[in-house]
Amino acid sequence: MKKIGIVMGSDSDLPVLEKAIVTLEKFGAPFEVHVYSAHRTPVEAKDFAQNARANGFGAIIAAAGKAAHLAGAIAANTTLPVIGVPVKSSTLDGLDALLSTVQMPGGIPVATVAIDGAENAALLALQMLAVADADLAKKLDDARAEAAAKVLEKNKAVEEKYNK
Structure with a gap:
């Protein structure tokens, strides 16, 4: 089975992503968890995305709050499926992250789940991999x-x- 990548813009997003981690563990799916920022570590985020297929990944979950450009930055650098998880912040209750994640330009798709919807992101990634498993x-x-x-x-x- 291919691995699922979980990438978050900050370790403060980890409490949201723990639901994805628990879900993937429940199904026995291999995964890796990373903290890469679209703005503060763009080179590392790009490197992860560009090498994800060669490194055995089949889908990537990318979570970020506020400007929430991480899912788009990852998607711009891979043709693997990317699932964005907008993370709720104190500023606009996550609406800013939702809009930043879902409003991708044509040609660079990001599947987007609900604000803080990490469990559904994990299930969607599993469903994508289940097409061939x-x-x-x-x-x-x-x-x-x-x-x-x-x-x-x-x-x-x-x-x-x-x-x-």
Whole structure:
């Protein structure tokens, strides 16, 4: 299985990305975590992106807040799928990061999840890799079935209590 790269603009983004890390661990997916800033370490961010495919990555999750240019900077330097996670900040509650991440110019796509949506970023990266990995696809199918069963169990309890 290909690795998934997790890149954040600052270590202050780590609490948000821990949900992605936990999700990838749950599915047994290999990953690496890095701190590279689009503005403060642009050479290192570019080097990571340009060499990601050769280094065994299949998708990259890039998280940043405020100006949130990291996902775009990574995407500009690789043709691997890049998933942006806008991180909520105290300034505009993450709306600035969301808009910076989602408004990419034509030709440089970044898939963007919700503000602080690291768990969905990990699941999306896994789904991308599952296109060519039947075992991973089955794990994802099983997880979806388990989630559905939990909802139906809760539905049954609510119906029994209120639908008399």
